[in-house]
Amino acid sequence: MQDPNADTEWNDILRKKGILPPKEKIEEQKQAEEEREQQILQQQSIVKTYEDMTLEELEENEDEFNEEDERAVEMYRQQRIAEWKATQLKNKFGELLEISGQDYVQEITKAGKDIWVILHLYKQGIPLCALINQHLNGLAKKFPEVKFVKAISTTCIPNYPDRNLPTIFIYLEGDIKAQFIGPLVFGGMNLTRDELEWKISESGAIKTDLEENPRKQIQDQLMSSIKCSVPTRREESDSEDD
Numbered sequence: 259m260q261d262p263n264a265d266t267e268w269n270d271i272l273r274k275k276g277i278l279p280p281k282e283k284i285e286e287q288k289q290a291e292e293e294r295e296q297q298i299l300q301q302q303s304i305v306k307t308y309e310d311m312t313l314e315e316l317e318e319n320e321d322e323f324n325e326e327d328e329r330a331v332e333m334y335r336q337q338r339i340a341e342w343k344a345t346q347l348k349n350k351f352g353e354l355l356e357i358s359g360q361d362y363v364q365e366i367t368k369a370g371k372d373i374w375v376i377l378h379l380y381k382q383g384i385p386l387c388a389l390i391n392q393h394l395n396g397l398a399k400k401f402p403e404v405k406f407v408k409a410i411s412t413t414c415i416p417n418y419p420d421r422n423l424p425t426i427f428i429y430l431e432g433d434i435k436a437q438f439i440g441p442l443v444f445g446g447m448n449l450t451r452d453e454l455e456w457k458i459s460e461s462g463a464i465k466t467d468l469e470e471n472p473r474k475q476i477q478d479q480l481m482s483s484i485k486c487s488v489p490t491r492r493e494e495s496d497s498e499d500d
Contacts, residue, residue, distance in 0.1 A: 368432070376458060
């Protein structure tokens with residue numbers, strides 16, 4: 259098929275007959291289409307630029323935007339602000355806080371909607387308490403959306419027996435969802451941070467990335483070691499025959 263835009267004698271005849279539009283109009287249409295394509299590409303480029311900008315960059319380039327740009331900028335600014343607020347809300351803790359009995363209601367009972375609180379009751383001079391505080395400090399950084407607090411036991415519960423330490427209470431909106439009381443529950447000084455993380459995750463307070471209970475791996479290794487060291491009945495029989 260012949261190109262209607264080509265400069266041929268046949269196309270000139272068709273233009274004279276009014277079958278093809280004058281060449282000037284074709285050029286204008288072509289130019290208008292190119293301008294529209296350029297405008298679309300420019301708008302896409304501008305939108306992408308807005309999406310990639312931080313709040314500070316949006317403010318710095320504010321003077322360069324026209325009225326249409328400003329509407330788009332405002333939309334993305336509000337989006338960035340919403341994202342920033344969500345991040346701040348999610349990551350508002352991130353450390354193991356020390357509280358006293360006087361802070362209990364404010365820090366735990368009134369912690370807020372959908373806020374999980376991990377409370378460790380401890381005492382100075384108890385090695386396992388010190389170990390758990392160390393682990394909780396690491397977990398607080400890993401799970402900044404969860405509130406990790408510690409308190410000397412007798413400041414929260416008068417006459418709380420030392421034999422119950424360490425104690426961990428897990429709260430959600432003021433209600434106790436889980437509790438771990440006494441050294442036997444934690445497995446003694448061999449307790450690892452992963453094991454404590456798994457134990458807390460079973461309450462639903464944190465979403466662990468561990469695939470299985472680390473304690474189970476140790477138990478499986480112990481059982482395997484025991485099986486290897488215990489002689490079979492056949493080996494016992496052969497020994498007696500000798």
